[in-house]
Amino acid sequence: MGAKSSRRVALVTGGARGIGRACALGLAEVGFDLALVDVLDADMGRTACELKAAGARAACHVADVADHARAREVVDAVVAELGPIDVLLNNAGRPMPKGILELSEAEFDDTIAVNLKSCFNYIQAVAPGMLANGGGRIVSMSSLNAQSGGVTAAVSRFAYAAAKAGILGMTRALAKELGPTITVNAICPGLIKTEVSRNVVIRERGDQIAQNGIALRRIGTPEDVAEVVKFLATSNPCFITGQTFTVDGFQYQV
Numbered sequence: 001m002g003a004k005s006s007r008r009v010a011l012v013t014g015g016a017r018g019i020g021r022a023c024a025l026g027l028a029e030v031g032f033d034l035a036l037v038d039v040l041d042a043d044m045g046r047t048a049c050e051l052k053a054a055g056a057r058a059a060c061h062v063a064d065v066a067d068h069a070r071a072r073e074v075v076d077a078v079v080a081e082l083g084p085i086d087v088l089l090n091n092a093g094r095p096m097p098k099g100i101l102e103l104s105e106a107e108f109d110d111t112i113a114v115n116l117k118s119c120f121n122y123i124q125a126v127a128p129g130m131l132a133n134g135g136g137r138i139v140s141m142s143s144l145n146a147q148s149g150g151v152t153a154a155v156s157r158f159a160y161a162a163a164k165a166g167i168l169g170m171t172r173a174l175a176k177e178l179g180p181t182i183t184v185n186a187i188c189p190g191l192i193k194t195e196v197s198r199n200v201v202i203r204e205r206g207d208q209i210a211q212n213g214i215a216l217r218r219i220g221t222p223e224d225v226a227e228v229v230k231f232l233a234t235s236n237p238c239f240i241t242g243q244t245f246t247v248d249g250f251q252y253q254v
């Protein structure tokens with residue numbers, strides 16, 4: 001059992017880098033200790049060092065978020081280490097840039113498992129504790145793809161879009177099921193500069209999309225998304241649940 005802390009506890013999946021790392025650092029700033037869950041051990045260790053430098057306790061767990069049984073083990077370990085979980089951020093995810101004629105059944109199943117089933121895994125693991133403690137906030141990272149179908153017709157991401165759209169339905173249903181004790185919301189980031197996007201769409205078409213199709217004329221940053229996560233994690237009182245927050249600078253043309 002870790003030392004008692006007055007700070008609240010947030011679990012961030014995919015917290016090693018990118019949007020998850022920025023959200024973890026943002027939550028540390030506003031008084032959270034952090035549990036990170038990721039497959040990238042070294043990156044997660046670096047982010048944990050940054051969190052500790054910011055004054056937070058940080059616990060790292062190497063786990064594939066698609067693994068249902070592992071989610072329970074991780075959550076039990078985090079509660080023992082840091083205390084009850086106040087906030088769950090389902091952020092881990094991975095695009096799948098293949099069209100309907102190319103994608104295999106295994107790749108479809110894997111895309112749904114990593115992007116959608118992962119949310120089921122971690123929500124089911126944390127919800128009993130949050131209900132027992134009388135409160136909790138759950139935020140899941142969907143994508144603008146869930147609403148638009150994707151940035152470009154040249155690269156179809158239909159399975160990813162399906163998984164991310166599934167998060168929006170799950171969010172609304174679980175807001176009803178878990179209210180009034182737990183709030184459940186989703187975020188749809190547009191184009192955000194991170195390791196995963198920098199190498200694909202942003203590198204090839206980022207400037208063009210920003211100048212011609214985004215009202216705020218720039219690609220987003222992980223910190224743009226973290227601001228919304230901090231708000232959903234901390235606003236008090238909170239009368240917001242079952243909602244989808246689009247963070248895209250108003251991307252109106254792709």
Ligand SMILES: NC(=O)c1ccc[n+]([C@@H]2O[C@H](COP(=O)([O-])OP(=O)(O)OC[C@H]3O[C@@H](n4cnc5c(N)ncnc54)[C@H](O)[C@@H]3O)[C@@H](O)[C@H]2O)c1
Pocket residue numbers: 013014015016017018019020037038039040063064065066091092093094095114141142143144145188189190191192193194195196197
């Ligand atoms: N970057 C964007 O433009 C953008 C846009 C819309 C939505 N998103 C979503 O935001 C989230 C974060 O994306 P990002 O851009 O920071 O990507 P990223 O690749 O930089 O970070 C994702 C993190 O999730 C981890 N991860 C992936 N699969 C995992 C698994 N099976 N188990 C455990 N950890 C796993 C990765 O190791 C990585 O640390 C994702 O859900 C992504 O779909 C990103």
